[in-house]
Amino acid sequence: MTSYISHTTVDCADAYALSRWWRTVLNYGEDPDDPNEPGHEECMIHSADRRHRLLFIEVPDAKQVKNRIHLDLRPADRARDAELARLTELGATVVADRRHTDGTGWVVLADPEGNEFCILRGEAELTGRPS
Template identity: 35%
Template sequence: MTPLHWKLVVDSRDAATLAEFWAAALGYVVEDPSRLVERLLAAGQLPPDAVTERAGRRTFRGFAAVRHPDDPFDEVSGVGAGRRLLFQDVPEPKTVKNRLHLDVHAQAGGRDALVARLEALGATRVREHDQGPAGHWWVLRDPEGNEFCAT
């Protein structure tokens, strides 16, 4: 069987802001769909109210994605073809614990520095877990309250 292409989709209140947080947290790149947006607008295939501007570029309203900087991507659409997170705005707020979360791994001995850097980007510490040789990690929340772990 050929491996499937996939992305992790995260519901959000502000897709662009959450994408910027995760791009900075992971060392990823915020995708730039501006060439595709311009082409779709010019062809009348995208209504103007489906577009917004961010950092001087036109982008899809309510959607933003980040990709690993070394992975391939489509030059026209800006869409990554590898490790990728897509954020999509939804009307309802987050109300319960995530059923799926990311674990962000530090370099050996660098967990405290990683947690401090994530906090500086807008993450919040929730609780620390120390299970001795079995593992030591922090549960954090991103700026919209989504839980993740830093190990």
């Protein structure tokens, strides 16, 4: 017997606002029969194929330390640096730049509530070397 991941949960202060932000970042959708609305304490978004879901739950605690788990994003249709520019324009902040001169590496970002995630090289940039 095995288990599978039903969804990834993100603790936050404003479930609706953060779910909307990530929905834009990932081009995810929501359940039309249970739409996310301002004031909802739990908001779910999902990939187009509905195989990956993110649940945002309001908690009273503020984020205080580095995440122990985070999302690694790989741009599907653009280069890492173009996606980095898009994400910072949407409100992400750069936490650490781990890019190397040979093009490998990644950038650590934080969403509007401080949750960390990484942006890797885009699909078109991959040449068989590790990110």
